[in-house]
Amino acid sequence: MRKSRTLNLGTGSFVLLGFASLFFLTTQTTSRGLAWFGPPRYELTAKFDNVGDLKVGAPVSMSGVEIGRVAKIDFDSKDYKAVVQLRLNERYNKIPTDSDASIYTQGLLGGKFIGITAGGADTYLKDMDHIDFTQSAFVLENLIGQVLANFTKSKADAQNPVPADPKAPEKTK
Amino acid sequence: MFKELWESFTDALEGLGSVVHFLFRLVVHSPSALLRFNLISQQIFNSGALSLVIIMLSGLFVGMVLGLQGFQLLQRFGSEEALGTAATIGLVKELGPVVTALLFAGRAGTALASELGLMRATDQISAMEMMAVDPIQRVVVPRFLGGVISMPLLAAIFCVIGIYGAQLIGVQIMGVDSGSFWSQMRAAVGLKDVMEGIVKSLIFGVACSLIAVYQGYYATPTAEGVGRATTRTVVTSAVVILFLDYLITAAFL
Numbered sequence: 001m002r003k004s005r006t007l008n009l010g011t012g013s014f015v016l017l018g019f020a021s022l023f024f025l026t027t028q029t030t031s032r033g034l035a036w037f038g039p040p041r042y043e044l045t046a047k048f049d050n051v052g053d054l055k056v057g058a059p060v061s062m063s064g065v066e067i068g069r070v071a072k073i074d075f076d077s078k079d080y081k082a083v084v085q086l087r088l089n090e091r092y093n094k095i096p097t098d099s100d101a102s103i104y105t106q107g108l109l110g111g112k113f114i115g116i117t118a119g120g121a122d123t124y125l126k127d128m129d130h131i132d133f134t135q136s137a138f139v140l141e142n143l144i145g146q147v148l149a150n151f152t153k154s155k156a157d158a159q160n161p162v163p164a165d166p167k168a169p170e171k172t173k
Numbered sequence: 174m175f176k177e178l179w180e181s182f183t184d185a186l187e188g189l190g191s192v193v194h195f196l197f198r199l200v201v202h203s204p205s206a207l208l209r210f211n212l213i214s215q216q217i218f219n220s221g222a223l224s225l226v227i228i229m230l231s232g233l234f235v236g237m238v239l240g241l242q243g244f245q246l247l248q249r250f251g252s253e254e255a256l257g258t259a260a261t262i263g264l265v266k267e268l269g270p271v272v273t274a275l276l277f278a279g280r281a282g283t284a285l286a287s288e289l290g291l292m293r294a295t296d297q298i299s300a301m302e303m304m305a306v307d308p309i310q311r312v313v314v315p316r317f318l319g320g321v322i323s324m325p326l327l328a329a330i331f332c333v334i335g336i337y338g339a340q341l342i343g344v345q346i347m348g349v350d351s352g353s354f355w356s357q358m359r360a361a362v363g364l365k366d367v368m369e370g371i372v373k374s375l376i377f378g379v380a381c382s383l384i385a386v387y388q389g390y391y392a393t394p395t396a397e398g399v400g401r402a403t404t405r406t407v408v409t410s411a412v413v414i415l416f417l418d419y420l421i422t423a424a425f426l
Contacts, residue, residue: 008214010222011217011218011221011222013222014218014221014326015322015326018221018323018326018327018329018330019326019329021329021332021333022325022326022371024329024333025265025333025370026364029261029336029358029359029362029367059360
């Protein structure tokens, strides 16, 4: 009887330790798990022309302080825009209704995040509200395309091919 | 020569077939074995709780090595804060399940195989059959289920201890900021990564326990046969674990 008691005690503590570890792995090392026990949240939506490579779970920040995360990214086939659902901490519920949301890049080549700049209205956004003013992601390829287009246009405008020819390849570098 | 090759090929196929057949027998007997839970609980103690010390020690050292190596590498790019992410992803997805399964095969698998092999050699299994007690149900299935239940728990414990080992080296000794260590980890590690680790450890648990139990049950009933069964358990388990690891990783990509 004594032996079976220590045996069950050992088995029990092993199983308890194992499940505690599983719980730790799923809740403490991932961001997903924290949401179950985290502070209460509320949700906003915003429509963007282009979200670039914004990912679900990307941070939403205001003045550089993280106030929530991107919950869902969807495509609206009526006006051909990306619909981004933001899940914000209930603590930060004083965001003016005329605030604007922009997509920024962390560092030069880092991941995308959403920055909210406060507006001046004295009414605040509530759960399921919509942010009207948005600014799309900065897409590096488009910018390069624009620079190249401007460059060739200005070259055509100059219309003096003799000195422009040797200089042009230097500039593109 | 071709005939010999062909024979060894058919032998291998036959072995694979009998392992699969054995697995089916174990699965069929599992529900009734679950009713006698104290038998399984005893085996969880034998293969799980008794492996705890080696698993925890190895986890600590693997984590510490990851912390040290990761720090040296990440320092070159000035991103030491990513150490938590690197160590956790490495542990949870790959090192945790694989190293735990290899240790499990060495610690618990050999014990299972030699125990069953010795039972076979000393005619205990035949005696049970004489008394109309099904040895599969009474002896083999509890050992198999005990291993299957223990393995994911051991892998999870290994990962947690490893993460704290990496934290010990990275944060306490090398001076990585504790807040960014944990917050970057939480931002980068997804539930999918953890699920991959759990699925891996479950499948490895089934494979390791099955191989150990099969080798022991069908061991040649001599001293030499038991020794060979034990060796085969470790070798086969190691190869099968690494092969399955590749398959599961590819499936989760």
